[in-house]
Amino acid sequence: MQIECPCGSGLGYEECCGKFVEGKAHAPTAEALMRSRYAAYALKRADYIVQTALHADNRDSIASWMEKAEFFRLEIVQTKRGGVLDKKGIVEFRAWFKEEDEEYILHEISAFVKRKGRWYYDEEGSETVTL
Template sequence: MPSKDFCPCGSGETYENCCGRYIEGKALAPTAEALMRSRFTAYVKGNVDYLVETDFHEVDVEATKAWMEEARFFRLEILKTYKGKALDKKGRVEFKAHYRTPEGQERVHHELSDFEKYKGRWYYSGGLAAD
């Protein structure tokens, strides 16, 4: 029987019906926003492999693991999506990722993330911190 666990990305869907299918390799994220949400979920779940797999650039795995330990993400806000639809080749997602530090302080990471579609698959291609 499917789990009733809601997806950490905040879509209101279950993990299995939302980001889980992308993270577990059952489907490819159809849009830049779907990839953004699934990457956030991968941070929440500690899935470094998915982050490496969906990044256009080489990923510093140790630094990524350290960031996951430092930032316990608990809420995602999608502020705006620029392009990044199924037929686009590029897209940008502005978001705020809310997290807690190991000391329990709440913080917000505000970013403009860029995505590119290559051979039918969306990849994270870089980001700029906002604010």
């Protein structure tokens, strides 16, 4: 039996974010990329986070943070553009995680851009608050 997708879609991982995280397809929309990046955080797949970022972050620092943080809930607040025909998109979300027995909510307005037909997370255009 396959696992349920961490992004909370209710679908199995393989038919949801797994297609993108496992490299079988590219996320068609900004929201799909955002969800798959969340799933990669939940499943501790640092390579996917680096591959899908416009400004490639330091893989080791991502990987070591992932080891400590347990992501357990995602809520998409809203999306603007980011569709299959767009070149830019915004996805606002809240992601819940635990780190050393403390619960946190990461609230982010994420910017995404499409380059050569693929969506990337644009860290420099994004705003993050952790509560």
